Amino acid sequence: MESEASGSRGRVGPLAGVRVCDLSTVLAGPYCTMILGDLGADVIKVEPPGGDATRGYGPPWVGTGDQRVAAYFLSINRNKRSLRLDLRSEAGREVVRRLIARSDVLVENFRPGGLDRLGLGEEALRTLNPRLVHLAISGFGPTGPDATKPGYDFIAQAVGGLMSVTGRPDGEGGGPTKVGVAISDIVTGLFGCIAVLAALRREQAERIDVSLLESTLAVLINQAQNAFVEGAPPARRGNAHPNIVPYETFATADGEIAIAVGSERQWRRFCRALELENLADDPRFADNDARVRNRDQLRPLLATRLAERSSAVWLELLDAAEVPAGPVNDVVAAFEAPQAVARDMSTSVSHPLLGELRQVGLPYKLAGGGVSIELPPPLLGEHSVEILTELGYDRAEIVRLGGTGAI
Secondary structure, three states, rough: OOOOOOOHHHOOOOOOOOOOEOOOOHHHHHHHHHHHOOOOEEEEEEEEEOOHHHHHHHOOOOHHHHHHHHHHOOOOOOOOEEEEOOOOOOHHHHHHHHHHHHOOOOEEOOOOHHHHHHHOOOHHHHHHHOOOOOEEEEEOOOOOOOOOOOHHHHHHHHHHHOOOHOOOOOOOOOOOOOOOOOOHHHHHHHHHHHHHHHEEEEEEEOEEEEHHHHHHHHHOHHHHHHHHHHHOOOOOOOOOOOOOOEEEEEEEEOOOOEOOOHHHHHHHHHHHHOOHHHHOHHHHHHOOOHHHHHHHHHHHHHHHHOOOOHHHHHHHHHOOOOOOEEEOOOOHHHHHHHHHHOOOOOEEEEEEOEEEEEEEEOOOOOOOOOOOOOOOOOOOOOOHHHHHHHHHOOOHHHHHHHHHHHO
């Protein structure tokens, strides 16, 4: 799909020539549109007069004074242009109507009915742009008893059952725990992006609904299937796996390592590396089914042995035995690890006010190239005049819009 003037930015990549009108805020929507931007789409981020709320989600902050911005915002808004627009005004709504008419994709996270109140319900959108791909992100979906409730990642993790399987087991302190990143928001953005790409492939108008709740339920995967089969909710197991043993963290003489024994061949090699060959022939641990049933007998035997030597020694031995294992890194160490460095998982982009800005790199590499970080996270309204000019507004009209506070 090729939108009018959408190639004017000179973007490259698989989605070059696709224009995205991004009315979303906070995380799920902006994460989705950042991926589309990384793939070459021209993403126009329409922000309210005060900006996306995440500009104020600090500390930590980058920059000082009026130009300071939260690191949170910078993490999910590269490869976009910012249009500051007051949609409460008729002039502002006229701008966004003109933008939608010239876009291929609309991404928004208004509560169900929010677009209708702006005069941009589904029928109005189809009139403006009969080929529009419309991604509507919500907390709970557009139908059902919770449809009008606001959506927050933390609540989705709780209501969606994810917290119930995350955290230490009962009796070991703590309780249901959220994941350390806003995973419900993130997977919602990913599912939304996948659906947008599918809709673009079909080259026809499409409405897509994706919600935090449904995305959270979807990523329960094997835990959900376990519950369906057993007829009971899975228990929290801390770092242990519900279906594979041993597959968890163990304390060593000087730290902690993660070990994942995913096959019977690996199990025998693991026992040899630990010099516990007798365990491989013990009928209690002969195969994974037996090990899962007898995990409470096996774990103390492994834990005692692994506590005898340092993490470095065990990791070297397990690596030589081709048993999956690794250190438990913090975030800084993870990005400084040689493999992460070799795969360019930390990069930098030049920001007009903040200088060289370090960013998380792209997790996918296309052999054909064209996937890159070209634009830094934008200043609020940085591209308003440029975008309005592309939409056909002349200088006098832009000055008038500025005078009314619409932009």
